[in-house]
Amino acid sequence: MQRFLLVDDHTVVRSGIRGLLVQLFKPCEVDEAGDGNSAIEKLKNNQYDLVLMDIQMPQTDTLGLMEFIHIKYPEVKVLIFSMSPEHIYAKRFLKAGAMGFVSKDSPLDDITKAINM
Numbered sequence: 001m002q003r004f005l006l007v008d009d010h011t012v013v014r015s016g017i018r019g020l021l022v023q024l025f026k027p028c029e030v031d032e033a034g035d036g037n038s039a040i041e042k043l044k045n046n047q048y049d050l051v052l053m054d055i056q057m058p059q060t061d062t063l064g065l066m067e068f069i070h071i072k073y074p075e076v077k078v079l080i081f082s083m084s085p086e087h088i089y090a091k092r093f094l095k096a097g098a099m100g101f102v103s104k105d106s107p108l109d110d111i112t113k114a115i116n117m
Helices: 011-024 036-045 062-072 086-095 108-116
Strands: 002-007 028-033 050-053 077-082 100-103
Touching (some): 002 011, 002 036, 011 028, 036 050, 050 062, 077 086, 077 108, 100 108
Parallel strands (some): 002 050, 077 100
16 A cells, blocks of 8 residues: 655645545555644654655745655655746755656646656
């Protein structure tokens, strides 16, 4: 069974992605975190196959969080899922350990492919 952690400050985004994951990966478990601190708490207590993380969250140094996950939990794959411009942010997050960067306004097929990869 695959385990996912959604890290995004928008409840409706987490809810939509949760629904997508539950449909695509039966059975699976999906946990949610609204900021970096709650994401770290979830990571301390659970093992995840994939973390889907936004990069614009209040009170969260997301680049620092990405580096922390990469160092502390190297087996966890992180997919950046954001409205922020890819040409500005992707390189930094990939360098910090993210496995991919996908825009929130990408077609559903592209988001699904990114998760599967």
